[in-house]
Amino acid sequence: MKADFVKIIDIKNGHQCRFKPLSYLHDGQILLRKLESRNAIDGMLSSYVDSIFRPGIFKRNFINNYSKGLSYIPAAAMMMADPLPASKILSIKHTANLDIMKLRKGMILVSCAGTLGNVRMIDNQLDGTIGSQDIIRVCAQEHQGFIYALLASSYTYNYILSKSYGSVVSRLEPSTLENMPIPQINSIIKDKV
Numbered sequence: 001m002k003a004d005f006v007k008i009i010d011i012k013n014g015h016q017c018r019f020k021p022l023s024y025l026h027d028g029q030i031l032l033r034k035l036e037s038r039n040a041i042d043g044m045l046s047s048y049v050d051s052i053f054r055p056g057i058f059k060r061n062f063i064n065n066y067s068k069g070l071s072y073i074p075a076a077a078m079m080m081a082d083p084l085p086a087s088k089i090l091s092i093k094h095t096a097n098l099d100i101m102k103l104r105k106g107m108i109l110v111s112c113a114g115t116l117g118n119v120r121m122i123d124n125q126l127d128g129t130i131g132s133q134d135i136i137r138v139c140a141q142e143h144q145g146f147i148y149a150l151l152a153s154s155y156t157y158n159y160i161l162s163k164s165y166g167s168v169v170s171r172l173e174p175s176t177l178e179n180m181p182i183p184q185i186n187s188i189i190k191d192k193v
Contacts, residue, residue, distance in 0.1 A: 041184065052136060054174050112172040
């Protein structure tokens, strides 16, 4: 059985926004409290990146002609070595707001529905394809390697699990990633990654 102490002020101020013991006893929250008590937090993820977003829900019209569509990558396929053969073709003509849904080289993807916390960086192979609404996009011009390594770490995975919601399908909001505390890390390491 797990046990820990939680400050009443965190509960009173809605720090967790819920009163479920497991959300306070999750490994991610325990580590976060230790970092906070040691003043080892170096800001939030939002201060390291240009934007974190997820496109809204959109109607998907699939076709069989590559010349009139773009490959559509669902969150379930984003971790495949080559997701293109398994992708469907999304109609360009019958899909509004394609630009915001396009995956661009250097974007870091985080799955945010069902299986949470899968992380992938977009390379030349997937540049210009369309991503599912169940994928959060993290865009950064600087320290991409550091941000990718951080998002793919067990620290982030435990943080995501402790902040997820949904009883049937687990979900994660972009604002949760934006507000993720970054542990203090030597700037030499940040620049090398």
